[in-house]
Amino acid sequence: MSASPPRILVIRRRYLGDIVLFGSVFRNLRLHWPSAHLAALVEAPYAGVLPLNPDVDAPLVFPRHLGQWPAFVRTLRRGRYTHVIDSDNNDRTHLVTRLTGAPVRITYRREKNLVRHQRSYTGFATVTGEFYWSHHITETYLALLEPLGVPVRTRDIRLVPGAADRAFARALLGAQPPAGAPRRVLVHPGSRSPFRIWPPERFAAICDRLQADAGAQVWLAGGPAEHALVSRIRSLARRPPAVLDRPLTIGQLTAVLAGTDLFVCHDSGPMHIAAAVGTPVVALFGSQSTVMWRPLGEGHTVLQTPLPCTCLPDLPTPCAKTDAYRSYCVRKLGEEEVFGAIAAALERREVRFR
Numbered sequence: 360m361s362a363s364p365p366r367i368l369v370i371r372r373r374y375l376g377d378i379v380l381f382g383s384v385f386r387n388l389r390l391h392w393p394s395a396h397l398a399a400l401v402e403a404p405y406a407g408v409l410p411l412n413p414d415v416d417a418p419l420v421f422p423r424h425l426g427q428w429p430a431f432v433r434t435l436r437r438g439r440y441t442h443v444i445d446s447d448n449n450d451r452t453h454l455v456t457r458l459t460g461a462p463v464r465i466t467y468r469r470e471k472n473l474v475r476h477q478r479s480y481t482g483f484a485t486v487t488g489e490f491y492w493s494h495h496i497t498e499t500y501l502a503l504l505e506p507l508g509v510p511v512r513t514r515d516i517r518l519v520p521g522a523a524d525r526a527f528a529r530a531l532l533g534a535q536p537p538a539g540a541p542r543r544v545l546v547h548p549g550s551r552s553p554f555r556i557w558p559p560e561r562f563a564a565i566c567d568r569l570q571a572d573a574g575a576q577v578w579l580a581g582g583p584a585e586h587a588l589v590s591r592i593r594s595l596a597r598r599p600p601a602v603l604d605r606p607l608t609i610g611q612l613t614a615v616l617a618g619t620d621l622f623v624c625h626d627s628g629p630m631h632i633a634a635a636v637g638t639p640v641v642a643l644f645g646s647q648s649t650v651m652w653r654p655l656g657e658g659h660t661v662l663q664t665p666l667p668c669t670c671l672p673d674l675p676t677p678c679a680k681t682d683a684y685r686s687y688c689v690r691k692l693g694e695e696e697v698f699g700a701i702a703a704a705l706e707r708r709e710v711r712f713r
Contacts, residue, residue, distance in 0.1 A: 375628025382516035407609030549585035563595035
């Protein structure tokens with residue numbers, strides 16, 4: 360009599376890009392155990408990405424307040440998990456790991472990072488500092504498979520928007536244009552860090568040039584927190600681009616990105632979504648590591664000035680050179696450099712469609 364398929368819970372609390380990139384972990388688990396039950400546990404703001412991953416069977420969300428914990432614990436116990444992969448290893452995730460009752464419980468043992476609640480785990484993925492800083496972050500995520508004896512057979516990440524999200528994107532963008540029609544360019548100027556935002560007047564100039572010189576159809580996109588930034592860019596543009604000014608679900612954003620010919624953005628979660636659906640990206644990086652966080656796949660362009668950079672004059676607040684979330688290095692990218700990269704990416708796209 361054969362053993363029952365494993366029931367696996369993967370814990371990754373945040374952020375959008377990280378959860379997208381964890382798709383390679385799910386893909387390899389699925390290839391190794393085709394009949395396994397694969398569940399993912401994330402924080403509520405990022406739960407929308409899980410239904411887009413065809414390898415995830417059960418999306419779970421952390422309780423937001425104390426009163427939700429009893430029902431959550433009952434859900435965990437009903438899961439009858441045989442394996443837990445805890446990528447966070449903090450006070451809350453170790454407790455969840457123990458509450459599952461799973462016999463196999465894995466987390467990281469990273470150099471110079473103390474394992475918290477070590478007794479909550481039965482195995483560890485060892486990652487040296489040299490490895491962590493010299494490889495894409497997905498390689499660190501994939502290291503969690505080794506203690507389970509799961510080989511890395513692929514680094515593919517799959518996101519598949521549902522029918523309703525695809526219909527939403529078609530209604531918003533129009534039918535897929537034929538070969539030779541103007542290319543669709545989606546510009547997302549926001550970032551979680553206000554330090555890592557390219558100046559709005561340069562974004563406005565790029566939008567103008569894309570429409571006037573490259574004949575592209577340009578949309579500006581941003582969430583509620585980026586409304587002022589998007590409005591500022593549009594007010595500075597001589598040819599104000601269209602604006603996706605409605606709040607989009609993660610599924611809707613994914614479908615819109617899948618219907619776009621090029622995505623211009625900072626290092627961000629949407630950047631990784633675009634790469635996962637095969638849309639070429641032109642990404643503007645500050646001092647964050649392009650080795651660790653570049654978009655995966657072919658056809659992407661990452662722009663970054665040489666580091667360490669010299670400080671710029673007239674900064675809004677002091678720059679913290681050792682903190683990638685508090686440095687203004689992205690402002691050293693010039694308009695010509697960025698437009699040239701976008702024009703080249705559009706030309707490659709045009710050749711592909713001829």
